[in-house]
Amino acid sequence: MTACQLSVAFGGAAVPSLDRFRVAAEHCDALYLVPAFLSPDEASAAASAVFRARRRWTTLRNRRLQVWGVPPVPPTKAGTAPPQARPAPPPEELPPWLRALADRIAATGALAPLAASSSPSPSASPPALNNCLVNEYRPGQGILPHEDGPLYEPLVATISLGESCLLDFYKKQPDAPDAPDAAQPASRPHPDFSIAVDPGSLLVLHRDAYLAYLHGIDESFDFVVAPPLVANAADFIRRELDRRRADALDRGDTPDPDPNPEIPPPESLLVHRIGTRISLTFRVART
Numbered sequence: 001m002t003a004c005q006l007s008v009a010f011g012g013a014a015v016p017s018l019d020r021f022r023v024a025a026e027h028c029d030a031l032y033l034v035p036a037f038l039s040p041d042e043a044s045a046a047a048s049a050v051f052r053a054r055r056r057w058t059t060l061r062n063r064r065l066q067v068w069g070v071p072p073v074p075p076t077k078a079g080t081a082p083p084q085a086r087p088a089p090p091p092e093e094l095p096p097w098l099r100a101l102a103d104r105i106a107a108t109g110a111l112a113p114l115a116a117s118s119s120p121s122p123s124a125s126p127p128a129l130n131n132c133l134v135n136e137y138r139p140g141q142g143i144l145p146h147e148d149g150p151l152y153e154p155l156v157a158t159i160s161l162g163e164s165c166l167l168d169f170y171k172k173q174p175d176a177p178d179a180p181d182a183a184q185p186a187s188r189p190h191p192d193f194s195i196a197v198d199p200g201s202l203l204v205l206h207r208d209a210y211l212a213y214l215h216g217i218d219e220s221f222d223f224v225v226a227p228p229l230v231a232n233a234a235d236f237i238r239r240e241l242d243r244r245r246a247d248a249l250d251r252g253d254t255p256d257p258d259p260n261p262e263i264p265p266p267e268s269l270l271v272h273r274i275g276t277r278i279s280l281t282f283r284v285a286r287t
């Protein structure tokens with residue numbers, strides 16, 4: 001598929017409004033998970049686009065990543081002039097396939113709350129997503145608890161491809177350092193809550209989900225989805241069991257019998273991380 005065909009593939013679908021998809025309402029006021037934001041075909045087209053792009057990967061100990069779009073501009077220290085020797089590269093536009101996904105996210109209304117905060121004019125339109133971080137995690141890889149910080153507008157929209165994952169949230173301590181990727185304080189090994197994230201889903205963090213919590217993914221080979229720690233456990237378990245039945249049918253295996261509506265699904269589920277997960281994390285870099 002060419003980039004142009006991909007933009008068509010990601011455009012046009014009916015885009016759900018976010019309001020119906022709020023999760024973890026008991027913990028924070030603006031966290032949304034839209035489970036089938038991309039169809040399985042769209043999700044595999046997006047994953048294929050990541051590899052076709054032949055973008056340079058930066059390999060870290062616990063994952064590898066690509067950076068696309070406008071880099072955030074770190075503030076200069078008060079009283080110092082910005083360095084002149086090396087002019088900043090011109091801001092990069094997102095390529096058409098990422099732009100199409102960013103536009104589809106914008107069509108949910110996710111960015112609307114940013115209009116008021118980024119412009120004094122009441123009729124201003126929201127800023128466009130202009131930055132995308134692609135993370136690739138293999139089983140046993142993850143990302144330390146961190147916050148995305150003030151170099152971005154306070155909103156993250158992440159499309160997940162491949163494997164499911166468990167995203168952990170840690171309430172920020174008042175005296176915690178404000179650095180992104182800050183080391184997880186050893187005294188706080190347990191998250192306050194977690195969200196089980198489906199492949200093909202869109203996760204949006206805004207307001208206190210962005211400002212009051214760190215988020216991270218444990219470097220584990222499996223994870224348990226169970227209430228109350230996993231705030232969306234029951235819904236995720238139902239969808240995960242449906243995916244397992246569909247996968248078994250695709251492979252020609254005998255799937256587990258269809259769920260009996262009289263019998264509630266299990267309260268907890270162990271998920272083995274056997275495949276790769278790719279996340280496309282879209283943000284608005286402040287320039």
Ligand SMILES: O=C(O)CCC(=O)C(=O)O
Binds near residue numbers: 158
């Ligand atoms: O992979 C994810 O879902 C999280 C990525 C993330 O937190 C980041 O890139 O800052």
